[in-house]
Amino acid sequence: MEKQHSNSTQSNRFDREFFKRFFRLLPWLFPSWISKPVLLFILLLCLGLLEQYVIYNIGMVPSKYYKVLGDKDQNGFWKQTAIAVSLIVAEAFIKATTTFVSSFLYLVWRDNVTRNLHTKYFKEVVYYSVNVLDKTTDNPDQRITQDVDKLCNTLSQICAPLVISPFTIGYYIYKAQEGSGIIGPVGVLIFFIIATVVNKLLMSPVVKYVFIREKMEGNFRFKHMQIRSNSESAAFYRSGSVEKDKCNKHLFNLINTQHKLIRKEYALHFAVNLFDYLGSIFSYIAISFPIFLGAYDSLSSPDLSALISANAFVIIYLINCFTKLIDLSVTVTQIAGTTHRVVELLQVLEKLKNCQDTKLASRPKEIRGFGWSEMETLMGKDEQDKEENEAPQSPVAAFEISDLTYTAPKSSQKLCTGLNLKFEQGLNILVTGDSGCGKSSLLRVINGIWPEVRGTIDYLVDLKPSVILFLPQKPYFTDGSLRQQVIYPLKEFDRRGSFINTEDALIHEYLEKTDLTHVCERTRGLDTQVEWNWYDELSPGEMQRLSFVRLFYHKPKFAVLDESTSQIGIDAEKAMYSLCRDLGITVLSVGHRDTLKQYHDLELHFSDSGECSIKPIIHKGQNGASIA
Template sequence: MTQARIGVLFFKRLWKLFGILFGNFTSRSALIFYSLTILSLLMQFVIYAAGLIPSKYFEVLGSKDYPGFQQLAIYSILVIVLNAVMKSSLNYVSRVLYLTWRKMLCSRLHDQYFSRINYYKLNVVNDNLDNIDQRITRDVDQFTKEWSLLMSRLVVIPFTIGYYSYQCFASTTWLGPVTIYVYFVVGTIINRLIMAPIVRLNVEQEVCEGDFRFQHLKVRVNSESIAFYQAGKTEHVKSEKRLNLLLKTLMSLYNWSFWLNSSVNIFDYVGGILSYLVIAVPIFGGDYDHLAPEEISSLISRNSFVCIYLIHSFSQLIDMSSTIGDIAAHTHRLGQLLEGFDVNTDERKEEFSDDGHKNESYSNVHQMLFDEPNTSKSRAALEKKVLDSIDGSSEAEFDNGSHTYFHLSNVTFSAPKQARNLVEHLTLTLKAGKNVLITGATGSGKTSLLRVLAGIWPSHSGSVKKFCDFGPKGVMYLPQKPMLTDGTLQDQIIYPRLDPYPEYSSDNDRDRMIGIVEEVGLTTLLENNGGFEGNFELNWADKLSPGEAQRLMFARLFYHYPDLAVMDEPTSALSKFTEKKMFELCIERKITYVTVAHSPNLKEHHDVELHLSGQGQWSVTAIQSTRF
């Protein structure tokens, strides 16, 4: 909150955002901005022509010039029509610029948000920023919309101030421009003092809006659990608390906005009569005594327009004070988000040594394996070469006939920002055909180990060698909380793909999915949703029971058909019979699996138990095979 003000940091962040919005000199947004600038400048000539029309009417009506009146009537109608068309065109181009800017900024944020698992780091690991979703949606929308509206005024204000200052000087000598300039400076200072707390309150308002919206999102997602707990009153109190905090912030914002708006309106209305006060000096001084009454009337009208428009140009800058307050809030929030991406990028660079080689904490040699000309022989040779280079590992330690998926050597890790190590000096090899069960007390680091395997948590020391990639013939993770996306039943099964695998024909892929759904016992779900492509659902989590959700995750696993499945409590909501069947299906498909579980019943489905005892201790034990 201390940074939510207009200062050096604001302009630094604004410059960075403008770099994204404008791209290069030939980008689409730049070309639209050029068109907006040209239209805005042409609009000023039309406004100037329209502004002088009243003075011309004073002159022709005062002198009873009927032919001149007819010509002026036609001319004024044409100018008015042109003025209306130009205003509509300017408004249209501003909206197109807004859409273009929103697309560019959102797309850039999406690129960075969904790369290098920033969506996980910013929301879970480095939780320094609030409401990331609101920043990408609402803040981007408001920021681009406000700037697209401001640009048409900002680009012409220097031109109009310079031109109308000259015209004002020609009519009133130095007195007119100096009076207006002093008037503007005083107004700017007063509004700047009032605006300082408004910027801070705008940022606080955005935070409170996000928290209030998130509270209701939490109720919607967990409505059934809240109903079982009979916790409606508790959630009601929490919702009211967030609402009251939001309204209190808005009330403070409106209180300060009252004084800012009062100041802006006073300067606007005083500006309306300032032109007459300025022109009164030369008139009462006798400078225009030689002119006829109709000429004096025309002069007053013309001078009033020039002075009023000069004041209007300055007033536009003053009027922008309240808008700048909103823009500053959005600028700071978006700037903080970009800086959060930069921090994660810097952390990513730290994974590499000074000579550009990747450090040994985590590496993926999958691409190296599959780049070799003779896949099977060269893969085994490269695996042996990599493994033998780690801590002097010998060939006897590893089964040459079995493909290795992961090798962990002396790995020590803890939860982010936590000093206590969860596991210390872990050495483990995960290879084909050896199903590993990870057990331990709550908080001993079981799920954390899966995060280290996935590369979303770093290890403090040691090395994690990965010999597989995500997907078919690779590795697939099933997190503890089933990930249910929006869409059809087919979208659930093929997730995280957007389309079915191209190597299967449409009919074969459909038959394969039907067989998988029948195997996991979800035929009723298929029938009730009108097939794989029927009933587009936004919230499958509310539609499915926990057991159905876990069986659907196994259907997804079997569809992707990986070599290795890494699963976290995958059968906690299943019966023992269904649990046994799911592991049997994995064995039938020759899918090796690593399972985190509390239940001792799962031992019969595994070959090795890795037990994490807490305080960094661990042990590996062979399980006597009794399965099936």
């Protein structure tokens, strides 16, 4: 286990791999030469250069005070005081503006990077694959929400100083050479090289543990989120003691990693502070050589004091420019750790997308995409219905399965072998079998979120909610209003004229037929933006009935139902399936209840060995007649 953990983090260092991964993000950070991030970055550079000019003049203030006070020049003193106050006000203004602009740059960067990750994350069913099927990337949610935030925030604060530093260093090397000769800049350069080498050796272990710490933070947060989402289920088990131990275990792993990180950071902080304070006396060592050699014997005491003060500032600030880069090493470790995590996720998302593209490329052109076009999400349901009514007559089948064999992902146990099935309009199919035999797995394969081992699924319709709708075993509800739950997975659209009343009346009718009018009363209307978690507010039965309201609203030609009536009564089940029949919805249902057979025409039965059989369901009153 330790070896595997080590292999997963061995490349997460401040090295060539970090720079390769960071350059992957540059097109998102700077989309074009005239984009908002570029303009904000240029403004930051201008502010940084202006600040260096002001800082230089502020640094010369003490030497000028030495001069005017040594000469007892009262008018010069007050003039110099006015200049100094003006410079200080200017510096305060520049610093505040720099912070303001860098904060805006951080927000723009976070928005750009997160939106680009969302595009890849929500492409087809990549989000399902990375969370359920692919386990190589821990906590994708944390990487998108927290790691991107840390990366963009930290980078916005240090990007301008990193770019300006070489120019500032070059200028102060020139000024240092004027005051103390070649020994000043050469000594500072040697000092910086030694400090850089030492800090580089100490940085890589810190980067690795920053990466591990972020992973442990995600695991600890996810455990508490799990408790929050399932608190009622845990409460029925009175499992507080067990969950406390599990949370404490995650906390121990996190604290233990932070202890290791603190120990690694100790040596780095010691080196950083050591070189900072050594730099503060180096200016006096550098100026001492020309003074002791008599280069400035001709100067008066006030002039010599002013020279020492000015040269001290130049040398100290030159060292400060170098040590700022050294100080940034601690910050860069945070950037390196988060960059590795963000780009690792990006690489996995791209790999999964390529796998999906390869799979979809083998399907017929007209139905390669799982989902539906953006146009359907933008136009109203009345326009969709009009378009469908004007379209040619729909196919009489949703899909046809030929010689299908499938397993669970990363498993060799066959759940089904050699299945042949055609889901035709008007022919309801019931899928039965013991728990765990592969019934729900069939729906995952049909939907395309699980791969097939052998065989084909020929889709004869577009997989969009107006044609075929899947109701998963665990109902899904997004955040927002009651209307948003009903029209899901469509986006909200503009409703004009009489269509508003038509749609509202339709939704209220379905709420009444599913005995959910009280839910609309609790939300105070269809469009009230509620803040609650729908899973906490609705019972399991209410969630299943609301899922049927969603089905009736879309009124597709086909529906695939996975245990969709397991939490409601027999009478409510009858009402749901009767309304499906009245609306002309052909269903493929997974279920255990015997009462479901009366609403279906064929039974697809799975055995524990992976074999399946199809037989007609003989209803009472048909005199034994079988269905062909």
